[in-house]
Amino acid sequence: MNRMLKKLLPTLLLLVLTAGSSLAAPLLNLGLSLDRDVLPAGQRETAIIKVALNVPEIPRGIERPPVNLTLILDRSGSMSGDKISKARDAAITALRMLGPQDLFSLVIYDHNVHTLIPPQSAANSERLEAQIRNIRVGGNTALFGAVSQGAAEIRKNLEQNFVHRVVLLSDGLANVGPSSPNDLARLGAALLKEGISVTTIGIGHGFNEDLMSQLADRSDGNHYFVESSVDLPRIFAAELGDVLSVAARRISIDLETPAGVQPLRIIGREGRIIGNRVEIHLNQLYGGQEKYALIEVQVDPGRPEQKLNVAAARAYYENALTSQEENTSALAQVRFSPRPEEVLRSANKPVLKAVVENEIAASRERALDLYNAGRKDEAVAEIRQSSGKLKSQSTSLGFSDLAETAEVFEEDAETFAAPALPSAVKKGIRSESYKVRKQQKDY
Amino acid sequence: MKSKLIILAWLLLLVPTLLLGVGALRLLQSEETQLLSSQRAAASDRTSAIAGNFDLAIAEVQDGLQETLRQLPQQNLAQQLHRWKRSNPLVRNVFVWQQGRGLISPDPERPASDEEAAFVRRFLPLFADQSNWQPPELDQKLAAATTRTILAERRELRLLAKQAPPTTVAAEMADSSYSAAPAPAASKPAAEPTPQNGNSHWRSWYADDQLHLLGWFAPSGKQQRYGVEVEMMALLSRLLGNLPSQTTGQESYALLDGKGKIFHQVGNFEILPDAQPLAIIALQNLPHWQVAAYTDPTAAKTGSGIILLGSLLIGTFIVAILLGGSLLLWQAHRNQRDASQKTSFVSNVSHELKTPLTTIRMYAELLGEGKLHDPVKQQRYLQTIIKESQRLTRLVNNVLDFSRLEQNRRRYQREPLELKQLLSELLETQKPRLRDAEIELQLELPTEPCRLQSDRDALEQIILNLLDNGIKYASEGKKLLMQLRCDELQLTLRLRDWGPGIPSSHRQRIFEKFHRVDNSLTTSQQGSGLGLSIARQLAEGLGGQLEYCPADDGGCCFELLLPIGGEEFNG
Known part of the structure; x- marks a missing residue:
């Protein structure tokens, strides 16, 4: 019965698709593409499906959804001097970018957490700016409590139609309350369920990059590493640019494969694989940006010239511009061929490029995890192994430039083999990998 | 006897004052401890209220989750659970477990x-x-305790409020094993999904060095359990709001995790890791977690500052009382001494006056009887009468001088004097006395005349009083030495005797009025205790000074210093 249903599903999907297109066109563009459209026949193959969500630029004249922004500023002792003054400037930059329909609140924290500005319209910005300029430093870093309170400020207006966003800025280790990356990741995961994303901005070399990046990762926010406080206003502007261009919210992608096609793993992103189904959740999509997920699947041997729908995907989301629930779907098809040259010709370079970038990012992060756990040799081996694999893969498909990228990546092994890894390099690895895995805009 | 009385009086003053001081300090201390204990009790009350809020919030969460579990439709249970997990931030994981088969969802082989x-x-x-x-x-123990506490009562009340009008089927009495609560959903409107009968359970679980809460529902009649793992970080994050957002005064509150580390704190000061809590209450629904209240260690110092100030004040009072009391006692003692001195002065003077008067009267009567015809004897009697009347005059002069000096009415007549001449005239009149006392007076005078501007009477009085002293008290020395030295600015007159000398304890006081070294009527020598006092006051009145100067080989010596010019005359 179940199997029957699954066989029927693609046709059903097609039906729905045609029905949907006859109505208003969905906002999002869901596209499935494979690393090779033609697979060698008669053997078990692994393929990679790129599930891409394209959002068009929000046209001028269309009212963007209002934003409910909470800024969390670290004012612990280590922030003194230039950092806090630049952070104040940056907060004011953010405030000025908001409109009267948006809500702004500000939480400051040291060992204590204090809501300096409760949620209110960003219209009366002059009074708020004066309050921001009065922030003084001193004390420890109660990061968990600060994020909790920031989320509480957001929750006051959770029911309304806002884009909810917490922006956390810190330069230090969380030394009051939970301080493990895992704990903060769990908090992020819980906040994501409420539709609250946390963007984390780490300044200087003192913060815990694992904690900050995981909190952002699980709550689907952005993560920035700011080496010099001079860049802070620019970073805030970039973040606000994202927040102000949210086009879709609460996106869930369901991808289903037929019997004989087994999802193996998701490269770079978090998700669930239950049998033949893959679930991926995003909190929001920004106008003019593409986000994608890479799913590796195992395909059972096929007959020559057989065509197979390897995956059917459907994205459910809320159109942030109209507050309407919408969905869109796509199909991915492969053909089996006994001729290797045909297989080679069908290789899809953009997909492979994404795969190589994401594999490198993931491998770098794994190596860093190993390095941080004191297993330096394994970290070096990890990089050597995955760069070798990527190189041979790229070469076999005939992309010499991707093979070159993999070769450049191999040089990272030397970085890990060096006696000490500078803190700035670790933070750079985390933030760069994060950008690749989450397709965060360059800043 | 008198000094004993004074000591007794002083002790009477000292002891109660000290007792008063000690009592006040005790009172202050007990006040402090009372303040501290009441502060502690208040903090403990507030802390337990906060802990109660925490427990209540957790109980609400647990009840809510259990209620959802109870009401979940049974078909496609795993998917229902999963959908619930995806939407509820408090749900970290869900599971379905079956006796014999073990875990069904999530698939332990392929998570x-x-x-x-x-x-x-x-x-x-x-x-x-x-x-x-x-x-x-x-x-279990905690759960048993919970049933007796306010939490259980509140739960009952909450569940009572949810009770809907009864339906005909009253058989669906739910379990009574979980708590004393009545069946929560025995009667729900038919439209809602029918809740299951079965048992609800919660248990805490330690893994990865952290506390986890797992709750499950076991439908009755089935060998199945399905349940939920609470998202601890989300729960704790929400719970932080139960700590007071604004604390009064110098108190801070903290939520302590299972290892006693500060999880979150609120308050006006930072709690240091080694700070001692004022009050600490364990949470019932979150094993090993605690809520604690702290006071500012720097504020405690200002409290002891009040104690310090108080004790300082008490100390000052004690010293003031003792000083004032001692001053009064001393004043009384002096007055008493002065009174006794005056009494003895009056009796002395009366005695002094009476002796020459008796002599004069006796000789005058003898002469008046006319029986005495020997002219030599007559002459001698007359001389005695004259001598005694001179003595009387001296005595009366002294008393008059004293009263004048006392009232500051003594006038000094400045005139040019030649001291060598004055001395020789004066000593001429004193020769009979010296002869009678068998004293030899040696004079050491400068060759040059010694001129000065001064009051003749005052100067004569000073010298006579000094000489009188020598004759009266140092006759056993048989010798007196008078030295005079003149230079351009001042003259020095020194009278030295070889008598018994003056005990060192009296040296400071011999110039005081009425003071006598041996102040009793039975003393061998009569006197009023005024001679030296008058002499010094006169010397000072003349712009000079009179000092006692101890002699090396017994006896004593007085030194009179006078300015030559005499410009500094008083009046």
Whole structure:
């Protein structure tokens, strides 16, 4: 019965698709593409499906959804001097970018957490700016409590139609309350369920990059590493640019494969694989940006010239511009061929490029995890192994430039083999990998 | 006798004052401890109220989750659970477990995500039936305690409020084993999904060095359990709001985790890791977690500052009382001494006056009887009468001088004097006395005349008084030495005797009025105790000074210093 249903599903999907297109066109563009459209026949193959969500630029004249922004500023002792003054400037930059329909609140924290500005319209910005300029430093870093309170400020207006966003800025280790990356990741995961994303901005070399990046990762926010406080206003502007261009919210992608096609793993992103189904959740999509997920699947041997729908995907989301629930779907098809040259010709370079970038990012992060756990040799081996694999893969498909990228990546092994890894390099690895895995805009 | 009385009086003053001081300090201390204990009690009350809020919030969460579990439709249970997990921030993981088959969802062989794999690993002993599903004893005890506390009452009330009008089917009495609460959903409107009958359970679980809460529902009649792992970080994050947002005064509150480390704190000051809590209350629904109240260590110092100030004040009072009392006692003592001195002065003077008067009267009567015809004897009697009247004059002069000096009415007549001449005239009149006392007076005078401007009478009085002293008290020395030295600015007159000298304890006081070294009527020598006092006052009145100067070989010596010019005359 179940199997029957699954066989029927693609046709059903097609039906729905045609029905949907006859109505208003969905906002999002869901596209499935494979690393090779033609697979060698008669053997078990692994393929990679790129599930891409394209959002068009929000046209001028269309009212963007209002934003409910909470800024969390670290004012612990280590922030003194230039950092806090630049952070104040940056907060004011953010405030000025908001409109009267948006809500702004500000939480400051040291060992204590204090809501300096409760949620209110960003219209009366002059009074708020004066309050921001009065922030003084001193004390420890109660990061968990600060994020909790920031989320509480957001929750006051959770029911309304806002884009909810917490922006956390810190330069230090969380030394009051939970301080493990895992704990903060769990908090992020819980906040994501409420539709609250946390963007984390780490300044200087003192913060815990694992904690900050995981909190952002699980709550689907952005993560920035700011080496010099001079860049802070620019970073805030970039973040606000994202927040102000949210086009879709609460996106869930369901991808289903037929019997004989087994999802193996998701490269770079978090998700669930239950049998033949893959679930991926995003909190929001920004106008003019593409986000994608890479799913590796195992395909059972096929007959020559057989065509197979390897995956059917459907994205459910809320159109942030109209507050309407919408969905869109796509199909991915492969053909089996006994001729290797045909297989080679069908290789899809953009997909492979994404795969190589994401594999490198993931491998770098794994190596860093190993390095941080004191297993330096394994970290070096990890990089050597995955760069070798990527190189041979790229070469076999005939992309010499991707093979070159993999070769450049191999040089990272030397970085890990060096006696000490500078803190700035670790933070750079985390933030760069994060950008690749989450397709965060360059800043 | 008198000094004993004074000491007794002083002790009477000292002892109660000290007792008063000690009592006040005690009172102050007990006030402080009372203040501290009341502060402690208040903090303890507030802390337990906060802890109660925490427990209540957790109980609400647990009840809510259990209610959802109870009402979940049974078909496609795993999917229902999963959908619930996806939307509820407080749900970290869900599971379905069956007796004999073990874990059904999530699939332990092929977990859908890293998180599910970690969940399976975390609770493996439980799902593999290696660990007892019954909560550990501690939890049971706590749960038993909970039923008796206010929490249980509130739960009852809450569930009572949810009660809908009864339907005809009253048989659906739910379990009574979980708590004393009435069946929560015995009667729900038919439109809602029918809740299951069965048992609800919660247990705490330690893994990865952290506390986890697992709740499950076991439908009656089935060998199945399905439940939920609470998202601890989300729960704790929400719970932080139960700490007071604004604390009064110098108090801070903290939520302490299972290891006693500060999880979150609120208050006006930072709690240091080694700070001692003022009050600490354990949470019932979150094993080993605690709520604690702290006071500012710097504020405690200002409290002891009040104590310090208080004791300083008390000390000052004690010293003031003692000083004032001592001053009064001393004044009384002096007055008494002065009174006794005056009394003895009056009797002395009367005695002094009476002796020459008696002599004069006796000789005058003898002469008046006319029986005495020997002219030599007559002459001698007359001389005695003259001598005694001179003595009387001296005595009366002294008393008059004294009263004048006392009232500052003494006038000095400045005139040019030649001291050598004055001395020789004066000593001529004193020769009979010296002869009678068998004293030899040696004179050491300068060759040059010694001129000065001064009051003749005052000067004569000073010298006579000094000489009188010598004759009266140092006759046993048989010798007196008078030295005079003149230079351009001042003259020095020194009178030295070889008598018994003056005991060192009296040296400071011999110039005081009425003072006598041996102040009793039975003393061998009569006197008023005024001679030296008058002499010094006169010397000072003339712009000079009179000093006692001890002699090396016994006896004593007085030194008179006078300015030559005499410009500094008083009046």
